[in-house]
Amino acid sequence: MDYFIELVFSGLTRGSIYALIALGYTMVYGIIGLINFAHGEIYMIGAFTALIASTVLNILGLPLYAVLILTALAAAVWAAAYGYTVERLAYRPLRNAPRLSPLISAIGMSIFLQNYVMLAQTSDFQPFPALIPEFAFLEPFAAVVGSTDLTILAVSALLLLLLTLLIKYTRTGKAMRATAQDQKMALLLGVNVDRVISITFVVGSALAAVGGLLIASHIGQINFSIGFIAGIKAFTAAVLGGIGSIPGAVLGSFVLGLTEAFATGYVSSDYEDVFAFSLLVLILIFRPAGLLGKAAVEKV
Amino acid sequence: MLTVKDCRQALILGLWFMFLTFPILVIKVNPVEKTVVWRWPNMLWVGGVSACVYLLSRVFLARRAARQERIRLGLEKESKGLNLAVFRQPKVCLPLLGGVALFFLAFPALFSTYQLNIMITALMYVVLGLGLNIVVGVAGLLDLGYVAFYAVGAYSYALLHLHFGIGFWTALPIGGLLGALFGLLLGFPVLRLRGDYLAIVTLGFGEIIRLVLENWGEFSQGPSGISNIARPGFFGLEMSLDGSITYLYYLMIGMVLFTIFVVNRLQDSRIGRAWYALREDDIACQAMGVDKTRTKLAAFALGAAWAGMAGVFFAAKTTYVNPASFTFLESAIILCIVVLGGMGSIVGVIVGTLVLILLPEYLRALADYRMLAFGAVLVVMMVFRPQGIVSTVRRTYTLHR
DSSP states (O other): OHHHHHHHHHHHHHHHHHHHHHHHHHHHHHHHOOOOTTHHHHHHHHHHHHHHHHHHHHHHTOOHHHHHHHHHHHHHHHHHHHHHHHIIIIIGGGTTSOTHHHHHHHHHHHHHHHHHHHHHSOSSOEEOOOOSOOOGGGGGGTTTOOHHHHHHHHHHHHHHHHHHHHHHHSHHHHHHHHHHHOHHHHHHTTOOHHHHHHHHHHHHHHHHHHHHHHHHHHHOEEOTTHHHHHHHHHHHHHHHHOTTOHHHHHHHHHHHHHHHHHHHHHTOSTTHHHHHHHHHHHHHHHOTTOSSOOOOOOOO | OOOHHHHHHHHHHHHHHHHHTIIIIIEEEETTTTEEEEOHHHHHHHHHHHHHHHHHHHHHHHHHHHHHHHHHHTSSOOOOOSOTHHHHSHHHHHHHHHHHHHHHHHHHHHSOHHHHHHHHHHHHHHHHHHHHIIIIIITOOOOSOHHHHHHHHHHHHHHHHHHHOOOHHHHHHHHHHHHHHHHHHHHHHHTTSOHHHHHHHHHHHHHHHHHHHHHOHHHHOGGGOBOOOOOOOSTTOOOOHHHHHHHHHHHHHHHHHHHHHHHHHHHTSHHHHHHHHHHHOHHHHHHTTOOHHHHHHHHHHHHHHHHHHHHHHHHHHHSOBOGGGGOHHHHHHHHHHHHHHOTTOHHHHHHHHIIIIIHHHHOGGGGGGHHHHHHHHHHHHHHHOTTOSSOOOOOOOOOOO
């Protein structure tokens, strides 16, 4: 039974990380209908920025909590800057191009960013410091849930709540929803569409960066290629829930996380990634609109 | 030509990029020994280069706008850019073709075996590029898992040789057929999907094939791969190593010519025109009575068949296959060839291969920056020249009354 509960927690932890990344995909897709291939790379850059920031701050001798908060801030700020720049350079000029063009441009950006980090940093795995302290009150349950898992769950829940508030109750959120519904109409009604799209990229990137920081301190090592697999899995989660739908992305992430945890726990860990990909292929075949998505009717 | 405003913009841009690349490019940490290396010169480089690139692009764009203005006023004729019309004239075409043919025929005599091996690799990519061109360029289906079919071809020869001692010539059609079969297998379920979903699913499929090859040791010998695959034979004749490589080179030339012939004929065929129509507008295409699913499947299967055959050649060339040769990066390189050369254009694919495969081979010093450049090329081409280096000239008809 302990093993089962451990797997549930492991699945929920994975799921909440996927959710943080998947939200970026789903928000961008909802607004401009583009699969942002470079999103996984933004998450990786977030993790690297966190590694650099935390090491520098540690050497400066700051207390653990200050290091944690400043690191998270640095990761979010720089990842957001990268997200914004990528949108300006690679996607904005292609807004009215055929569908295939921005997609190829995004793949190019993803390859570019991976190699940029590999050349500027290192191609080896880098150990990531444990930033999250051990909680004393968790000691009796140490066999089933670690304090890192609990922190990941709590932080993700908080961020999801904040995002929901942003989208539901602020002017910016309203503008985002309007743009997602009908870009031209939003433009006519005075919404600065370019700015809304930029904000979407910034918010999505910052969330992914926090995800990167959390997963890196959970797993304990990072390298330049972690964004690729994580990106595809988060995308799978977004599609699973119905791409473009924010609650869908969260639900899909948890379904994917739990599936992976049980599949690797009870079947085989060699095929961890195969399970995710197979799940993706199956959903797309049987329910392309996802769990919470609506089937789009294409009008001529 | 440059205004003060441009210079200020360039300064802001330079500063922005300095800020952006600050953690990754400037700081390098060693988290174990807790040491930090600060590489400040990198920051100045980034700032300077990005400002210069911005100014250059401003000049370039201003000149282009000025030229377009002159064209509009009728002072200058519109230049068509690099297209194939010149090469269609027999006066230019025949000597050029003759020269190219002579060069490729004499290549083994002129250059070393090392050069020959590089050339064989390049020719292999030409075949792969032409195959992917059918899928991406002509039919407009973005396939990011193309390397999976390449792997299927390579492994089918390797395994058939290992278990049954089957030779190259039997394996070649089998590899092609198996590639096509896998193409259909993947195609059936996913072709109902929209373009971008298709891209992701093919990517996932490519990864699944690689992961299965890596983990299913009893079937594929896992990550260590299969070695001692036979080179192609010539009626049982014994050949020296150099001889067999030269032989493989000529086979590869034959394969490229065959591919060009088939692709060229396909483009003007009924199905080729259906592919173009499908790429431009699939709803209108369906309304005209084209069977969407069958047409798409045909593109997928044909593209995959070529990848399968190229895979058999790959196994025969290296005499060794392992899953590490079939990563997503390989798919990305092939896609890059097609995009850079010009989607849908045969000459474009050949030019693209020469640029992307041969250039890095001879610029070894820059080998580390190869993938970085590939990524940048994809973005820059999409933004500035989506039609590629060699734009396709669509066949046009003039109706006379």
